Amino acid sequence: MPRNENPAPPKTAHRLLPSTMKTLWGLAHATFADGAITIVxxxxxxxxxxxxxxxPDCAEIQMGRPRPTGAPEALLH
Incomplete structure (x- = not known):
């Protein structure tokens, strides 16, 4: 997977797209609220x-997390 060489820092995204970022953060908070969806x-x-x-760093970290929660192996390939 190619590394994005010039990612926009979060502060830049918030400054340039405040409404979009507010919506995305709201979605993230709703998605990860207790009981909203299963841990898997x-x-x-x-x-x-x-x-x-x-x-790549985040992907490597995150790929190991669903297995212990019972995620089907087929979803991780």
């Missing part, structure tokens, strides 16, 4: 975000 789905969402943002 929370961990799989974190993997999806790490892969979508092309962050």
């Amino acid at each position: 789905c929370q961990e799989l969402n974190a993997v999806a975000v790490a892969l979508a943002t092309q962050s």
Whole structure:
């Protein structure tokens, strides 16, 4: 996976797209609120975000987290 060489710092994104970032943070808080979705789905969402943002370090960390929660192995390939 190619590394994004020039990622926009979060502060830059907030400054340039305040409404969008407010919406995204609201979605993140709702998604990860206690009881909103299962822990398996929370961990799989974190993997999806790490892969979508092309962050190899985050992807490596997140890929190991769903297995202990009972995520089906087929979803992690």
